[in-house]
Amino acid sequence: MSKIHVTTVVNGDEVEFLADPRETLLDCLRDHLGLTGSKEGCGTGDCGACSVTVDGVLISSCLMLGVEAQGKRIETIEGMANGEELHPLQRKFVEHAALQCGFCTPGILVAAKALLEKNPDPTETEVRYWLAGNLCRCTGYDKIIRAVMDAASEMRGAA
Incomplete structure (x- = not known):
């Protein structure tokens, strides 16, 4: 299966990655972008360990496909602190x-x-x-x- 080019904004930075159409946003964040703060606890959207915001809406990233991130604004735990200062x-x-x-x-x-x-x-x-x-x-x-x-x-x- 061919990969799909995705351009999105993550924690204020424009990023690009190639995603398998079946990969979750969680997998793309962790495996392609190295953002390992979000965790996979259940894989069914029941535990909240993979929570991120997409265009300001709280979601379980294990339930969203990575290709759906095209053109969206995503915030993860890695974007929460302001430089060296904790939120x-x-x-x-x-x-x-x-x-x-x-x-x-x-x-x-x-x-x-x-x-x-x-x-x-x-x-x-x-x-x-x-x-x-x-x-x-x-x-x-x-x-x-x-x-x-x-x-x-x-x-x-x-x-």
Whole structure:
């Protein structure tokens, strides 16, 4: 099967790659672009470990074909920090010890950032609902929720 040329913007940079028509966006990000922050947990869109945003919409990259990225704007965990400075969500995850093994953390951070871009002042219930699609077997979620709420407060300037 012949490969398809894809041109897209990933984390603000225009990139090109050749994709097999059956490859997922997750596979293309990891294998062709070397962006290994997004993880494959389930391959069925149920765990959230592969969460990225495409044109501002949170998606499971294991459910999108890489060729569908043509002309889209994709944001991954690698684009979250600003140079050497961590994003407030990343910093708060460290401060609150909201991670353990770290496998799910990139997807949760991308999802939390997407939430705060849509709703900068979420309630705890809204954060829990929004992150329900991101599974974590280590932390128990409480520290994650507190970290997101703390980051939201700081980002609004209320901290």
